[in-house]
Amino acid sequence: MTYPILEHDPTREAFIEPSKVIKKRDMPEHCVICFFKEVIEKVVFEKKGKMLVENRWEDGPHPVYEIGYKGQRLAFFHPGIGSALASTILEEVIAFGCNKFIACGGCGVLEKELATGHLIVV
Numbered sequence: 001m002t003y004p005i006l007e008h009d010p011t012r013e014a015f016i017e018p019s020k021v022i023k024k025r026d027m028p029e030h031c032v033i034c035f036f037k038e039v040i041e042k043v044v045f046e047k048k049g050k051m052l053v054e055n056r057w058e059d060g061p062h063p064v065y066e067i068g069y070k071g072q073r074l075a076f077f078h079p080g081i082g083s084a085l086a087s088t089i090l091e092e093v094i095a096f097g098c099n100k101f102i103a104c105g106g107c108g109v110l111e112k113e114l115a116t117g118h119l120i121v122v
Contacts, residue, residue, distance in 0.1 A: 018095040027097035028073035035105030
């Protein structure tokens with residue numbers, strides 16, 4: 001028995017392609033997806049972050065910011081709560097022009113051997 005979700009589809013263009021309806025912007029190539037709003041607010045304040053896109057949704061704004069880091073432009077944003085919103089905002093940010101991402105956030109674990117506060121790289 002085959003499972004369609006496990007099949008590889010080499011097509012680069014999605015059935016619903018965000019870049020067809022979202023205008024590309026002057027965006028950094030590199031972007032941090034940060035799940036902590038207070039960290040984003042602190043970075044914007046301390047590093048004089050510039051809002052690149054307001055990106056308003058029904059539940060409020062989900063802006064994309066930019067700072068300079070080691071001579072490079074770096075974008076960052078909060079992806080919202082829940083996978084549907086997070087993946088949709090990610091698709092928008094890709095259509096805007098970012099294409100290299102790293103995410104940082106918190107998590108829970110089912111392994112009690114992993115103590116609180118340890119770094120987990122996935």
